[in-house]
Amino acid sequence: MNTGTQAPDSYYERTDEHRYKPTAHAGGAWDTDEQHFSPLGGLVVHAIDRHLAARPGSGLVLARISYDILGRLALDECEIRVDTIRPGRTIELIEAVVLIADRPVVQARAWLLATVDTSAVAGGPDDRLTPPEDLDSWPMTSLWPGGYIASLDVRPLAPPRPGRTTAWISTRHTLVAGEPSSPLASYLALVDTANGIAVRQPPTAWMYPNVDLTIHLHRRPEGPWTGLDTTVTFGPTGQGLTSTVLHDLDGPVGHAQQILTVRPMPNHIPRRA
Incomplete structure (x- = not known):
């Protein structure tokens, strides 16, 4: 799709009640003619x-x-179709299906839980990351192509290492042109970036796209920064795992997991150790 050279400062434009057109800023990293999943996850x-x-x-x-x-x-x-699968006053299950050319390409399910004052028993790891204003930006475009990667401000706490990076991610772009988005949608629109910040092998030699993303939250995150404390593991038989502790400026908010399909690029012969 030709989005033109002057893309709006958003990842999507609404075309009707349930349809959205991606801008050039949503362009993928593995294939710049595809959407990067990260902003699409936020759009869901x-x-x-x-x-x-x-x-x-x-x-x-x-x-x-x-x-x-x-x-x-x-x-x-x-097109995004949303339905309530399991209604309830304290627990509810929502399903969203993304279609492109009338073909389902993403299926998402979200559990919603009732809010209760549990501050008296709240507890868990609360280590805060070094704030982003104290860190320098990292040009992630030196490693990955695509409009989405180019739209980001990435600030690692230390130089990225193979399989291990902690970084803050932010963007100046809105999710949908002319529409306010919730802090949650804007925060989650950056989480899928985790698989690209701690690469174990050069993406020019190996492919390791994720086929899923699962996010658990123990509290509501606030923006404008998404903190990713990420570890990437490759197994010996073609599977990998990207595991992330999610942070906002006040500390941890939950976890994200992505399963990877790991394989050499076509015509690339893996180097044996």
């Missing part, structure tokens, strides 16, 4: 927010969302 939450806004006052918050990537994410208009 934006659509879920709109679905829930039709019946305000439920008091439920998103605690887990899992995405399965079913097919190629062409850089083309997409």
Whole structure:
């Protein structure tokens, strides 16, 4: 799809009630003619927010969302259909399906839980990351192509190492042109970046795209920075795992996991140790 040279300062433009057109800023890293999944993951939450806004006052918050990537994410208009699978006053399950050219390409399910005052028993790891204003930006475009990567401000706490990086991610772009997005949707729109910040092997020699993304949250994250404390592991039989502790400026907010399919680039002969 030709998005033109002057893309708006957003990742998507709405074309009707349930359809969105990606801009050049949503361009992928493995294939610049595809959408990077990260902003699309945020767009799914934006659509879920709109679905829930039709019946305000439920008091439920998103605690887990899992995405399965079913097919190629062409850089083309997409439709998002949202349904309530398991309604409830204290627990609810929402499903969202993304379609491109009428073909399902992403299926997401989100568990929503009731809010209760548990501050008296709240506890867990609370180490805060070095704040982003004390860190320098890293040109991630030196490693990855694509409009999405070029749209980011990436600030690692230390020089990235193979399989291990902790970094803050932010963007000046809105999710949908002319529409406010919730802090949650904007935060989650950056989480899938984790698989690209701690690469174990050069992406010119090896492929390791994720086929899913699952996020668990123990509290609501706030922006504008998404903190990713990421470890990448490759197994011996073609599978990998990207594991991330998620942070905002106040500390940890949850975890993210991505399963990877690891294989050499076509015509590339792996070097034996």
